Amino acid sequence: SRRSGGRPMKQRLLVVANRLPVSAVRRGEDSWSLEISAGGLVSALLGVKDVDAKWIGWAGVSVPDEVGQRALTKALAEKRCIPVFLDEEIVHQYYNGYCNNILWPLFHYLGLPQEDRLATTRSFQSQFDAYKRANQMFADVVNKHYQEGDVVWCHDYHLMFLPKCLKEYNSKMKVGWFLHTPFPSSEIHRTLPSRSELLRSVLAADLVGFHTYDYARHFVSACTRILGLEGTPEGVEDQGRLTRVAAFPIGIDSDRFKRALELPAVKEHINELTHRFAGRKVMLGVDRLDMIKGIPQKILAFEKFLEENPSWRDKVVLLQIAVPTRTDVPEYQKLTSQVHEIVGRINGRFGTLTAVPIHHLDRSLDFHALCALYAVTDVALVTSLRDGMNLVSYEFVACQGSKKGVLILSEFAGAAQSLGAGALLVNPWNITEVAASIGYALDMSPDEREKRHRHNYAHVTTHTAQDWAETFVSELNDTVVEAQLRTRQ
Ligand code: ADQ
Numbered sequence: 001s002r003r004s005g006g007r008p009m010k011q012r013l014l015v016v017a018n019r020l021p022v023s024a025v026r027r028g029e030d031s032w033s034l035e036i037s038a039g040g041l042v043s044a045l046l047g048v049k050d051v052d053a054k055w056i057g058w059a060g061v062s063v064p065d066e067v068g069q070r071a072l073t074k075a076l077a078e079k080r081c082i083p084v085f086l087d088e089e090i091v092h093q094y095y096n097g098y099c100n101n102i103l104w105p106l107f108h109y110l111g112l113p114q115e116d117r118l119a120t121t122r123s124f125q126s127q128f129d130a131y132k133r134a135n136q137m138f139a140d141v142v143n144k145h146y147q148e149g150d151v152v153w154c155h156d157y158h159l160m161f162l163p164k165c166l167k168e169y170n171s172k173m174k175v176g177w178f179l180h181t182p183f184p185s186s187e188i189h190r191t192l193p194s195r196s197e198l199l200r201s202v203l204a205a206d207l208v209g210f211h212t213y214d215y216a217r218h219f220v221s222a223c224t225r226i227l228g229l230e231g232t233p234e235g236v237e238d239q240g241r242l243t244r245v246a247a248f249p250i251g252i253d254s255d256r257f258k259r260a261l262e263l264p265a266v267k268e269h270i271n272e273l274t275h276r277f278a279g280r281k282v283m284l285g286v287d288r289l290d291m292i293k294g295i296p297q298k299i300l301a302f303e304k305f306l307e308e309n310p311s312w313r314d315k316v317v318l319l320q321i322a323v324p325t326r327t328d329v330p331e332y333q334k335l336t337s338q339v340h341e342i343v344g345r346i347n348g349r350f351g352t353l354t355a356v357p358i359h360h361l362d363r364s365l366d367f368h369a370l371c372a373l374y375a376v377t378d379v380a381l382v383t384s385l386r387d388g389m390n391l392v393s394y395e396f397v398a399c400q401g402s403k404k405g406v407l408i409l410s411e412f413a414g415a416a417q418s419l420g421a422g423a424l425l426v427n428p429w430n431i432t433e434v435a436a437s438i439g440y441a442l443d444m445s446p447d448e449r450e451k452r453h454r455h456n457y458a459h460v461t462t463h464t465a466q467d468w469a470e471t472f473v474s475e476l477n478d479t480v481v482e483a484q485l486r487t488r489q
Contacts, residue, residue, distance in 0.1 A: 010052040012150045013473060015045060016142055018095070018158035020057040020081045030071035036079060041155070044253065044465030051473065055081045056141050058095075062088045084141050086134060093130030095158070100326055102127065102192075103157045107181045108292045108386040112191060128194050132161050139165035146173065151476055154205070156180045164201035176207040176476040178248065181388040182414070183215040186222040199223055202243075203236060206483065207476045209248040211389045211414040216247050242486075244479045248472050249418055250389050251463040257398040260371040269372035277376070280355075281316045281442055284377040286370065286392045287384075289322040289332065289362070294383035294410065294428040295339055299358065301383070301434035303346045306357060309439060313350055316442065317357060318381070319373065323364040336362070374399035379406045379441045383428035387413035393423070397456040404453040406441040408434070418463065422456035 021042045022034045036042065045053045059076065063069050069085055076083055086094070102124070106112055139162055142152060146169075154162045154177045163175050189195055199222055202208055210216045220231040230237045235245035260266050273282075283302070287293035302318050322339065326332045339360065347356040365373065374380075380396040390413040397407060397419070409416055409423035416425055424437045 010050050011473065011477070012147060013045075013051050013053040014056055014142060014145065014150055014152045015041070015053055015155070016056045016138055016152065016159060016162065017041070017155040018058055018099070020055050020059050020076070020083065022059065022076065022079055022081055024059045024061050024072060024076075026061070026063075026068065030067050032072050032075045034075055034079060041465075044250075044469040048466055048469045048473065051469075053080065054145070055079075056138065056145065057081070057084060058086050058091075059083045062086070062091065082141060082145055084138050086137065090130050090134055090137075093127050094134035096326075096329065097123070097127035098131040099158050100329065103160075104181070105291075106188060106192060107157060107184050109182075109184055109188060110291065110385075111188075124193055135159055135161035136165050138162055139169065142166060143169045146170070148172075150174070151176065151473055153178065153473065153476070160198045161201045163203075163205035167204040174476055174480045175205045176209065176472060177202055177205040178209040178472065179215065179388070180211070180250075182212075182386050183210055183219045183222075185218050186225050189218070189222045190226060195222070195226055199227055203229075203238065205243060207472070207479045208235070208243055208245045209472055210245075211247065211249050212417050213247045214417075215388075215414070216245050220245055242483065244475075246475065248468055248475075249414065249463065250391070250468045251465045252391055252394045252398060252460065253465050254394075254398040254461045255464075257371055257374075257395060258401070260368055261375060261399060261401070263368065266368050266372050266375075269369065270375050273372060273376045277317060279315070281378040282376055283316060283318045283379045283381055283438070284373060284396070285318065285320040285322075285381045285383075286365075286373075286395075287320075287322050287382075288325045289336060289339070290325060291331065291335055292384055292386050293322075294385045295320065295322060295335075296342055297385070297428045297431060298381050298383040298434070299339065299342050299346065301428075301431045302358070302381075302438065303342075303349075304431050304435035305438040306346070306350050308435065312439075312442065313357065314352065314355060317355070317359065319377075320358060320360045321365055321370075321373070322360065322362055324362055370395070371399055375403065377405050378403070379408060379438065381434075381438070382407070382409045382413060382415070383426070383434065384410045384413045385428055387415070389414035391415075393419060394460045397422075397453070397460045400453060401457070404446075404449045406444055406449060406452065407456065408437050408441055418459050419456050422452040422454075422459075 022036050025033050027033050063072055063085055073083055151174045163177050166173050166175050220236055223229045223236045224231045236243045285298055306313050343358050343360045347358055350357045374396045382390055382393045384390055393407055393409055393415045407423040409425055410428045411425045426434045426437050
């Protein structure tokens with residue numbers, strides 16, 4: 001590694017993601033208050049040794065005036081964040097439109113928007129243009145802050161056009177791109193009008209990463225079938241240039257959860273919850289309220305279980321915590337009312353004057369409350385219809401050191417590849433199967449629970465977020481060195 005004054009210099013890393021890991025609230029013309037949101041990516045990068053990371057992204061607010069922009073830039077600099085300013089129109093077309101209305105459903109096998117097909121087709125091109133413009137704005141900011149030797153790590157489906165923009169500025173920049181969602185079968189990707197342009201742009205990166213081998217394989221197939229390029233065991237080759245493609249399954253900062261469980265306030269909360277649900281088994285769902293999470297399917301399966309097992313009706317409770325997201329998109333509003341309606345019906349059907357079978361909360365819980373809930377849960381239910389990885393399943397396992405509860409996990413979540421041997425895998429579309437798994441989980445012998453838990457716990461505590469980030473960054477460095485050696489030969 002490079003040295004300065006005898007000390008190894010830290011690897012400089014620019015992390016580029018659509019959203020910065022902060023929420024910004026404007027307090028006055030030139031004052032802002034900032035709160036760091038300690039998501040998985042933030043704790044992953046905090047734990048990486050010998051890396052000096054800076055974040056580049058949108059702060060989630062529109063700041064039309066220069067005074068405000070200057071003040072926000074200054075405040076963010078203290079948190080090692082650099083803002084990209086996007087105006088409302090571009091956010092509407094790029095973020096709500098192309099990212100969340102087109103790429104997100106497509107990558108989760110929900111297809112392109114069906115309703116009002118003509119209007120969608122007409123606006124498709126303008127949304128894609130806005131997407132490219134937005135990506136170019138991210139690239140401009142990266143370019144301004146880039147120093148020779150920096151590693152640039154681009155994240156997610158919002159920024160698929162970014163690797164190409166960056167390499168156009170500087171072909172020597174070390175560029176990696178990681179996708180947090182699934183990459184769908186090439187037959188699905190083929191339906192996307194901008195299919196080739198997006199693939200070519202991603203291929204401009206040196207290293208392209210996915211959560212699972214399946215997603216990596218789908219990506220390589222899309223490049224061979226749609227672009228006619230050659231797939232090799234290392235990645236995709238185009239006229240002698242290799243783009244390395246590989247799987248880097250993400251993890252969590254499991255120590256953070258373990259530490260939280262030791263805090264007196266969390267212990268007290270655990271006691272309260274244990275008391276509150278005494279005599280009943282606790283089942284838990286924690287999701288962003290999104291169609292990919294299969295929340296209605298989960299609740300219907302729970303209903304079927306109660307229907308078929310009258311003796312369990314007053315002995316089990318399902319806590320479903322669903323944070324609303326993308327609330328201005330009509331499909332998400334529809335989902336919210338659908339879920340409310342089903343929950344209301346089931347509680348009306350199976351509730352008593354003193355107890356209801358489902359507690360549904362439309363909100364986010366703070367970290368400590370979430371840890372306490374995970375710790376008192378007997379059975380966690382993750383029924384995603386598709387999910388890149390699903391970290392909720394990891395977080396649940398990390399908090400189950402003493403209880404050794406059961407995880408019911410969708411086979412369509414990336415996590416099924418790593419926690420499959422310990423979890424009960426289900427097809428979330430098959431409500432009968434999920435209902436039967438609920439019964440099996442609730443009756444499972446302590447021996448079997450212990451064995452399954454041990455497997456999952458070992459995985460979650462050894463494949464951490466820090467390892468994930470470290471592996472990606474060092475692999476990116478290696479890839480670039482190998483490519484330089486190849487061109488010299
Ligand atoms: P998400 O779709 O957001 O992430 P997930 O991996 O489960 O899904 O992460 C959600 C995070 O939000 C977890 O840390 C969880 O604790 C938190 N969360 C969810 N509901 C909450 C609630 N009600 N209250 C408080 N916190 C809540 C995307 C992909 C995933 C992929 C991740 C990381 O869709 O497949 O695993 O990125 O790559």
